[in-house]
Amino acid sequence: MPADQHPTAPVSPQDALARIPKAAIKRLSLYTRVLQNLEMNNVEKVSSHELAEHLGLNSAQVRKDLAYYGQFGVPGFGYYVADLRANLKRILGTDKEIRVALVGVGNLGSALMSYGGFLRQGFKIALAFDVDGRKVGAARGNVPIDHIDDLEKRIRAEGIEIAILSVPAEVAQSVVDRLVAAGVTGILNFVPLRLIAPEHVKVQYVDLAIEIESLSYYLR
Amino acid sequence: MPADQHPTAPVSPQDALARIPKAAIKRLSLYTRVLQNLEMNNVEKVSSHELAEHLGLNSAQVRKDLAYYGQFGVPGFGYYVADLRANLKRILGTDKEIRVALVGVGNLGSALMSYGGFLRQGFKIALAFDVDGRKVGAARGNVPIDHIDDLEKRIRAEGIEIAILSVPAEVAQSVVDRLVAAGVTGILNFVPLRLIAPEHVKVQYVDLAIEIESLSYYLR
């Protein structure tokens, strides 16, 4: 052990981050949203108990989630809303607008292009692709639809790292391969299929049909 | 303790079901989907290892998930695809078509009405509601759009128990109250808000913006 390293030295940042529960990351986004609402209502301070209340969580969990990243609160007082929100946005990487690409402008893809929720959290769909010649050249909002043949070229030119995937299942894997080749490192996948991607690419699954099937289960 | 109850008697069905991990229920749906694909390809048997492989899971987990509900396999052999699938659909309650209502025919709602994934799993959107007079009377596919004033009447008449919620955040809670009053006991909620509902009503949250924020986090 190096002389300057104390036996009980904290783990390296990488190790520490690796240990943060996935669910805790999602809750960070939820906290950010609540803080946004509070800020809009000119609320200046909030306690872990109040934050928990808004989301139906335990206040110890709120404090623990935040403590993974630092000490943002004031003991005996709580958290400054604007300050905590700014910190969380920085941690999530949503402190600046993030431009993303959408592939597959079918029913779902089209709706996602118009969906305000992404933009509200700082994500702007800057590129959209489809194979259908009739759609190409048209636009949804201000976003032009490009032909999928230009996918690599356009994504590289824009330096885009995140893609939303809403293509038919049959072509999903081949599109993933192309996205990865074009430099994409995060994929929000709406296709009900396990996708194969390299270690360094994060795939986040959204499976609408699964969610409604759980409902059916709990109803009997 | 009643005389006919053995001290080590198995827990009641209710207790047993209460102990099944929520994540296990979602995996049941995933198994069903894989089994559907296998059946279409005329595959007659499958092992827990193969099922796990398709979904990137552990084979012990597959066996344990299934074992919560009974003994569906043949030791030394595996599972009969058609048989297991039929059993799982029965457990999930998707062995017959389930008619659901959709409230809020905006961009997202409109896309959900056309989304094939629900129908493929046995869910049919039978009713749709909106406040916008211009939309009412029109239809998406074969489904007419009714005015939200008729919500209780129509839902009761059709005996519908599950609703998909894609309305603006401001009115979400009031719509939930009306759905509950009309007899709905399951809500698939796309509104980024915690909804208040009675104990007997199950609310399943789908939060698209949260998912993409996690991607941003993992990318740095």
Place this chain on the structure above:
DNA sequence: TAGATTGTTAATCGATTAACAATC
């Protein structure tokens, strides 16, 4: 029978919650 795979128990791992000293 020999080989393979299930169903199930025990061990491990991970996440949540309770409790409280430290701090403002």
Place this chain on the structure above:
DNA sequence: TAGATTGTTAATCGATTAACAATC
């Protein structure tokens, strides 16, 4: 100071995985 709430440790709870006897 007294009161309140954080940050953090320890305890609890829950879910996943390994291991293997039972079974076909």
